[in-house]
Amino acid sequence: MDLEIAFKNIARIVPLTEDEKKIFRSLVEVITVKRKTHLLREGQVCRYEYFILEGCLRSYYIDSNLVEHTTMFAIEGWWTGNLKSFVRNTPSEFNLVAQENSTVLRFTKEKLEELYTKVPKFERYFRVLLQNRLLATQDRISHHLSFTASQRYLQFINKYPQIEQRVPLKHIASYLGITATYLSRLRRARMNTKFLH
Numbered sequence: 001m002d003l004e005i006a007f008k009n010i011a012r013i014v015p016l017t018e019d020e021k022k023i024f025r026s027l028v029e030v031i032t033v034k035r036k037t038h039l040l041r042e043g044q045v046c047r048y049e050y051f052i053l054e055g056c057l058r059s060y061y062i063d064s065n066l067v068e069h070t071t072m073f074a075i076e077g078w079w080t081g082n083l084k085s086f087v088r089n090t091p092s093e094f095n096l097v098a099q100e101n102s103t104v105l106r107f108t109k110e111k112l113e114e115l116y117t118k119v120p121k122f123e124r125y126f127r128v129l130l131q132n133r134l135l136a137t138q139d140r141i142s143h144h145l146s147f148t149a150s151q152r153y154l155q156f157i158n159k160y161p162q163i164e165q166r167v168p169l170k171h172i173a174s175y176l177g178i179t180a181t182y183l184s185r186l187r188r189a190r191m192n193t194k195f196l197h
Contacts, residue, residue, distance in 0.1 A: 003021075003024075003025065003028075003030075003053070003105065005053055005076060005077055006024075006051055006053065006105060007021060007024075008077075009051070009077050010024075010125055013124070013125045013128050013129075014121040014122070014124055014125045016119075016121075020119045020121075023115065023118050023119055024115065024119070027107065027111040027112075027114055027115050027118075028105045028106070028107055028111070029105065029106050029107075030053070030103065030104070030105045030106075031103070031104060031105075031106060032101070032102070032103045032104075033055075033098045033101070033102050033103075033104065034098065034101055035098055035099065035100050035101050035102075036097065036098065037097065037098045038095060038096065038097050038098075039057070039096045039097070039098065039104075040081070040082060040085075040092055040094070040095060040096035041092070041095050042061065042062070042091075042092055042093060042094060042095050043091045043092065044085075044091065044092055045085055045089055045090065045091060045092065046081050046082040046083075046085035046086040046092050046096075047086070047108055047109070048081060048086070048106035048107060048108060049079060049080075049081045049083075049086060049106065049107050049112065050074075050079065050080050050081050050096075050104045050105070050106050051078070051079050051104060051105045051106075052074050052075055052076050052077065052078050052079075052080065052102060052103075052104050053076065053103045053104060053105060054076055054102060054103040055075070055076070055098060055099070055100045055101060055102020055103060055104070056073060056074070056075045056098070056099040056100045056102065056163070056166050056167065057073070057074045057075075057080055057096055057097065057098055057099060057102060057104070058070060058072070058073050058074075058096070058097055058099050058167065058171060059071045059072040059073075059074075059080065059082070059094050059095065059096050060094065060095050060097070060171075060174070061093055061094050061095065062095075068174060069174055070171045070172075070174040070175040071094060071175070072175075073099075073160070073163050073167060073171075073175070075162060075163060075166070079129060080096065081096070082094050082096065083130075083133075086109065087109075099166065099167050099171075100166065112126075143155060144177060149176065149177075149178045149182065149186065150186055150189075152176045152177070152178075153176055153178075153183065153186050153187075153190075154190075156172070156175070156176060169183055169184065169187075
């Protein structure tokens with residue numbers, strides 16, 4: 001599998017030599033997963049950090065009332081997993097499922113540590129990724145607390161336009177903290193407004 005999408009992503013933060021790319025290739029595993037396949041289930045320890053080469057993954061949890069809550073989507077060029085479970089070696093509170101047939105690369109913790117040792121610039125790369133992940137989480141919390149449902153929806157489609165077409169409405173609604181019925185209303189209102197202009 002061509003890892004060029006991964007190398008382009010990495011190059012935005014750190015440049016790699018051909019030798020460093022070879023080391024990366026030697027430590028990573030590429031897998032394909034069919035739609036609806038779980039890469040992680042609640043209660044399992046997360047053994048991998050994933051990078052999406054092709055496809056879409058979704059993270060979610062189920063509350064005590066058996067209601068599903070989407071916490072994240074990840075598409076081509078994004079890293080995902082359950083960082084808390086991965087780092088602490090503790091059971092995951094979340095599930096990770098393929099929304100589409102997907103191709104992903106994955107690192108175990110041991111292989112990631114080996115990568116840091118052999119190519120130290122990856123420590124900087126993952127530090128920057130972690131900072132970006134934290135900032136995105138802070139923005140999401142802030143928006144969830146201060147934005148209306150309509151504002152959250154508009155912000156979502158402006159920030160992630162490619163996701164809206166690829167995942168069921170109910171999962172987007174769950175991510176936004178609203179019902180699928182209400183999201184349908186918001187989408188209809190938005191389309192009607194577009195047609196008026």
